Amino acid sequence: MLLHILNRSPLDSRVPEQALISMGPDDRLLLIEDGVQGALPALAVHFDGLEGRLFALREDLASRGLLSRCDKRVRLVDVADFVTLTEEAERTVSWY
Amino acid sequence: MLLHILNRSPLDSRVPEQALISMGPDDRLLLIEDGVQGALPALAVHFDGLEGRLFALREDLASRGLLSRCDKRVRLVDVADFVTLTEEAERTVSWY
Amino acid sequence: MRYAILLLGAPYSHQAAHSALRFTRALVERGHEVAGVFFYHDGVQNAARLAAPPQDEPHLVDGWTALHAEHGVPLQVCIAAALRRGLLDEREASRHGKSGHSVAPPFELTGLGQLVDLGLRCDRLVAFGP
Amino acid sequence: MRYAILLLGAPYSHQAAHSALRFTRALVERGHEVAGVFFYHDGVQNAARLAAPPQDEPHLVDGWTALHAEHGVPLQVCIAAALRRGLLDEREASRHGKSGHSVAPPFELTGLGQLVDLGLRCDRLVAFGP
């Protein structure tokens, strides 16, 4: 199981599509930086099929005013949880 | 009439869409740098409706091996013609 | 006509600086006046005097310097964007208590107002981004 | 576990450096070993010793330096990527006949082989891009 880390929004970037086609059936996806826009309900549809495996970094949501606007299927993590996610995965792949 | 200058490819970027919705009916579009990928016939369809107003910089096509692969509807210009295009337009808007 | 150039891309990392230098040279050859090249965002890296690219690659810092020497084109670097990125001339270095400097003439650190001024008093402003 | 960090984004221009510094600090707090932070692509700008951001903004160069001082984390900068971008230590400056330098310890200029080495001998490599 790999952890994919994505910092681009599906609104204007095609990098999220590259991350998605590279994900195996058990792989996890963590949204950080501008990538947390993807946690908005209107954009989270891009990540359909990742239920339970889709995470977003709480501090990046908070700084952007997105914390209260998050889709319910997105699991919120802080930076300590981010460390845990990297421990639990065999390795990480970052998409930017 | 404005000259829009675009350096991103429609393959992986949405910047070309932003340039297109910002163009008036007489405005011209010049593809430079990675933007010249848009001159490939398979991608030039993104610029349908710009016949006669779509240009691509010859030197950027040549360095990328794209000069002989260009769509016929794209007008090739060198850097001196690029200067002329900026003279003929009221002003320029760059998209990157 | 009177032109201004806005350059927002660092040399090497993106082609923007190459495109801008070549376009500016073509303007001069056509007989246009180039009232200034303004360096903003990562474009301020074009003023990095210590840049040492391999000898078989284009040296953008030298390219801009030669353009200034031959045609007197002002090379104006946004001071706020430059300081944040570690680009200081001797005066700013001493003002910030740092020894050494990373920007030298003919590049001049100047305010962002210069960009607005250039953009509004020139017939054309052409921007090159990363 | 043993971690390596790869940082590809310049400070200020992108958030990558902020994210990387904060994540690295969290690794140390968890008790992991950080075998090195490798700076490549525009990430080499994190080593710019003259960076002078406004006082109310985070100072990334100082942040990395403090991380090294407190926890001994090696800060390895790709030498080829750095030279092209005007980031030279004293030794490289004198080798290239330039006066002054823009990189100082604890940042070390090193070869790209270090990245491969770090990546393959650590349990995890986490990359932060622009």
Add this chain to the structure above:
Amino acid sequence: MSEQDMPGGELLVILRHAPHGSSWLREGLDAALVAAAFERRVSLLFMGEGVTALLDGQQAGALEQKGTAPTLAMLEMYDIDALLVEDEAMRRLGLGEDDLMLPVRRVGGEAIPGLLAAHQLVLNF
């Protein structure tokens, strides 16, 4: 917005990037503020991800990065009142005007070319 009440002016700054992720938004706003301080008539157009710059409830970043919300809150002091927001981006983000920290004017895609044509200088960030 009809053609006749389309704001014109000397400078149009197009903001296409989100806050915090990069310096584009901050540097674009700085250009707008400087122009306004020199008494130039300035309009701002938020396109694509740039629309999220206007979300209410923004905070400092985890390393105390200030972000751009405090700057936006000052816009009125600079007499920058033409805040234009791309309708399509609002729709794709699922946002309404009550999600935003400032009153804005929504512009449809068909109005954008006229906006560019009505300003003497257009800077893209």
Add this chain to the structure above:
Amino acid sequence: MSEQDMPGGELLVILRHAPHGSSWLREGLDAALVAAAFERRVSLLFMGEGVTALLDGQQAGALEQKGTAPTLAMLEMYDIDALLVEDEAMRRLGLGEDDLMLPVRRVGGEAIPGLLAAHQLVLNF
């Protein structure tokens, strides 16, 4: 390409950027070459715009920028023979294998996750 002949190895370098426009492609290739010189087993995956790095007929840029084609031509000397190309990008670009300067293996989207899983380290450029 079936699962069983999927190349594995120590390092997978993903190249997603076109030549000449930025330094991403060059810097990604440099990482691959260094690893190969250290006798690591390296695979290259060209995705999206990165596929155009392989077009034949590339030249130096207008300011004599070398580009990356000369580096790619040397790959064989470094024993990097796993050159994988995203099928979908080839199709969207309208390119065929006879447009490319080197023999490649095309990979469908369904094979890419396995490729990532089969390498000890994945670097994205």
